[in-house]
Amino acid sequence: MSSPNPDTRQRILQATADLLSEGGGTGVRMSDIAKRAGISRQAVYLHFANRADLLIATTFYVDELKDTAARLAPSRAAETGRERLDAFVEAWAGYLPEIYPIGRALIDMSPTDEEARSAWAQRMQDMREGCEAAISALKRDGDLAPGLPASQATDLLWTLLLLPNWEHLTRTCGWSQKQYLKHITATARRLFVIDA
Amino acid sequence: MSSPNPDTRQRILQATADLLSEGGGTGVRMSDIAKRAGISRQAVYLHFANRADLLIATTFYVDELKDTAARLAPSRAAETGRERLDAFVEAWAGYLPEIYPIGRALIDMSPTDEEARSAWAQRMQDMREGCEAAISALKRDGDLAPGLPASQATDLLWTLLLLPNWEHLTRTCGWSQKQYLKHITATARRLFVIDA
DNA sequence: TGATCACTTGACACTATGTCAAGTCCGAAT
DNA sequence: ATTCGGACTTGACATAGTGTCAAGTGATCA
Known part of the structure; x- marks a missing residue:
């Protein structure tokens, strides 16, 4: 996936990791992630193809x-x-x-x-x-x-x-x-x- | 929840336990359960108030x-x-x-x-x-x-x-x-x- | 015959994902 | 100063799942 703004991408990953760690589980929505990252829901799809793509990327982000x-x-x-x-x-x-x-x-x-x-x-x-x-x-x-x-x-x-x-x-x-x-x-x- | 036909209720519980054990996870839909139990999707709601109610009942059913x-x-x-x-x-x-x-x-x-x-x-x-x-x-x-x-x-x-x-x-x-x-x-x- | 119960069918509201098109804003190049 | 392009926003839409509702069917029992 292309990354328009690396900073925004990082914020999305951080927001995802935070929300999941806070216990939201599968209930964490794309709109929740976007809100936490301070962007619109649609903007997430500029950085990640879909929900699965974002979650996989988040596992590697946590490692990094x-x-x-x-x-x-x-x-x-x-x-x-x-x-x-x-x-x-x-x-x-x-x-x-x-x-x-x-x-x-x-x-x-x-x-x-x-x-x-x-x-x-x-x-x-x-x-x-x-x-x-x-x-x-x-x-x-x-x-x-x-x-x-x-x-x-x-x-x-x-x-x-x-x-x-x-x-x-x-x-x-x-x-x-x-x-x-x-x-x-x-x-x-x-x-x-x-x-x- | 009232139980119109106990047999049907048992079939629903068995279907739910089977599908979850087969690895469907959260992806198991009410329509999948109904299909496996051989009834219509709406009929499930005659026996269980909602998805959560059905899943909790299933844990006790497995025990029993x-x-x-x-x-x-x-x-x-x-x-x-x-x-x-x-x-x-x-x-x-x-x-x-x-x-x-x-x-x-x-x-x-x-x-x-x-x-x-x-x-x-x-x-x-x-x-x-x-x-x-x-x-x-x-x-x-x-x-x-x-x-x-x-x-x-x-x-x-x-x-x-x-x-x-x-x-x-x-x-x-x-x-x-x-x-x-x-x-x-x-x-x-x-x-x-x-x-x- | 008529009533009741268990279930079916079809329709609907609501919510979440993912897509699309048009528009805004801002910084950089000319 | 103006233009251009990239990053993002807004609003609209298709699709799919949950849960609700109203009307209908079919068998059993009084």
């Missing part, structure tokens, strides 16, 4: 804005493994509620939007892999296992793995719940030594 | 139909604690995907439906308490702890506790993510002895 990679990377300031893990958990817990409502609104759109669905599926896949890679890095650094009881680490990291996957795998990708639990178990066993 | 309490209760046939836990996990993993899409469709409805939102909040609260009570019973029976490594039980049960709470607590009830993590941690520590 918050510099997620930096937030999810292990903090260099923290000294013990426990501190680094806590920092990771906090970053993730702050990131997820920003990105999640947007994805939900996307997935719940009209079933005719197959394009939007698959775009979001790819997006969630990326997020999951990024999360698993960050956890792997935490472990490979040798900073996690020594400073922390294995059982506690496992509990916390299951939380992180679970949240962004449930809806994606069972609905968008057609995984069964059984497959999902199997995947979670396998991932946890791979990343941490459970009962070994 | 599947006899959830029986499925979530520890299986008497299973002998070891591990077997009973596995049965519980399987029952829960089968129940959740049936009830969850309906709740999602409810939460994502137009933000004007405050009534529907609070009805669903109560519904989720009940589910969470039911889940925690079932887990408590498993533990109180003394069948869980002895037969099973504590770390493995914790991993599995965190999965069960997490899923139905995330959306409910952080969106519908206005909990922050920090409050949510704290609640999960406290519950897990209360139900199982972690690091003690």
Whole structure:
């Protein structure tokens, strides 16, 4: 989509992210977004082809804005493994509620939007892999296992793995719940030594 | 709502549950439901005041139909604690995907439906308490702890506790993510002895 | 035969998305 | 100073879904 005025485009994206984060869900209207951005409803279509296009763009905008990679990377300031893990958990817990409502609104759109669905599926896949890679890095650094009881680490990291996957795998990708639990178990066993 | 013909009402509820489970999400229309139930669109309104009313009724219908309490209760046939836990996990993993899409469709409805939102909040609260009570019973029976490594039980049960709470607590009830993590941690520590 | 109940049919108001055409405003080039 | 073009506004419209209403049908029961 061409972008007449980049500033206006940014304001639209910010307005969308704000309204969705405030809990509007699918109920957020194009007119609400336009009003929040301080432009007319029709002007939104000068920047984005349709609602789906805007929502997908918003997920990437949130990433860009918050510099997620930096937030999810292990903090260099923290000294013990426990501190680094806590920092990771906090970053993730702050990131997820920003990105999640947007994805939900996307997935719940009209079933005719197959394009939007698959775009979001790819997006969630990326997020999951990024999360698993960050956890792997935490472990490979040798900073996690020594400073922390294995059982506690496992509990916390299951939380992180679970949240962004449930809806994606069972609905968008057609995984069964059984497959999902199997995947979670396998991932946890791979990343941490459970009962070994 | 008065129910002209109970059979028709049942067919509507079954059609709604089926369509939502098949992944239609918020995109499931009243006309789709009517078609699946084999009646006219307008006839649905003879049984349910509106879309929200129908969705809420569907959550209770699923419970009634599947006899959830029986499925979530520890299986008497299973002998070891591990077997009973596995049965519980399987029952829960089968129940959740049936009830969850309906709740999602409810939460994502137009933000004007405050009534529907609070009805669903109560519904989720009940589910969470039911889940925690079932887990408590498993533990109180003394069948869980002895037969099973504590770390493995914790991993599995965190999965069960997490899923139905995330959306409910952080969106519908206005909990922050920090409050949510704290609640999960406290519950897990209360139900199982972690690091003690 | 006549009445009632469950449902149908067709029409309507309302709201949200997305499109279109014409108009306004403002800054930059000539 | 005037003209031009781009960004946005305004108003109108087509389309689709929800919810309402009034009239009609068809089977069952008194």
